[in-house]
Amino acid sequence: MENLNEILSLDSKAKTRMVKKGEILQTEGSYSSLAFYVKKGLLRSYTIDEKGKEHIFMFASEGWLMADIESQEFDQPAELFIDCLEDSELVVFDRSCFKIATLTESQLKKNAHLLARRTAVLQRRVIMLMSASARKRYNRFLETYPELPDRVPQRMIASYLGVTPQALSTIRGKIARQK
Numbered sequence: 001m002e003n004l005n006e007i008l009s010l011d012s013k014a015k016t017r018m019v020k021k022g023e024i025l026q027t028e029g030s031y032s033s034l035a036f037y038v039k040k041g042l043l044r045s046y047t048i049d050e051k052g053k054e055h056i057f058m059f060a061s062e063g064w065l066m067a068d069i070e071s072q073e074f075d076q077p078a079e080l081f082i083d084c085l086e087d088s089e090l091v092v093f094d095r096s097c098f099k100i101a102t103l104t105e106s107q108l109k110k111n112a113h114l115l116a117r118r119t120a121v122l123q124r125r126v127i128m129l130m131s132a133s134a135r136k137r138y139n140r141f142l143e144t145y146p147e148l149p150d151r152v153p154q155r156m157i158a159s160y161l162g163v164t165p166q167a168l169s170t171i172r173g174k175i176a177r178q179k
Helices: 004-010 071-073 107-130 134-144 154-161 166-177
Strands: 015-019 023-026 034-042 043-047 056-061 081-084 088-094
Touching: 023 034, 056 154, 107 134, 134 154, 134 166, 154 166
Parallel strands: none
Antiparallel strands: 015 088, 023 081, 034 088, 043 056, 043 081
C-alpha cells in the first residue's frame, strides 16, 4: 500500500490520533499489530542493548509508515521501541488488515514491487553499515532523510549511523569546510 487512502480502504477502524512528543507507541517485549502512518510529525524505532545504549533502526516523517513487521509477521514479542520525536498526527491502523484484504492482481503486483523496493533499501543499509565509511553512511542518510538534520539531535543521527556523536561532528565539520 503506497498511500493513505489505500490503507484506509482496508481498515475501516483506522483512526487519526494526535500524539505528543516523547510518547512511546510500542515497547520492547510487547505484542501489537498496529502500524503508524505519519501525516505530520516524526517517529523513530530503536532498540536498547544490554549496556543501555540506543540503536536507532529507522525514522518516519510525513508520508512514511512505521511498524515492527518482524514481530507482527512471526507473532513474536517486539524488539523495537517506537516513539514520537515531535508532536505528531498519525493514522493508526491494524496491519492484520493486509492479511485478510482481497486485492486485485494489479494491487498485488504493486505491493510486491513496493516490498522488493523496501527490501532493497534495507539491504543497502545493512551493506553500508558493514562496509561503507562513516562519511558515506552520513551522505546516504542525507539522501534518505534530507529534512531530518534540522529536526533530530546529532546524537540520534550518530546512533542511526553507528558512529559516536564526536565522529559525526567531525564528518559534518569536514563537509562544511569543503563547501
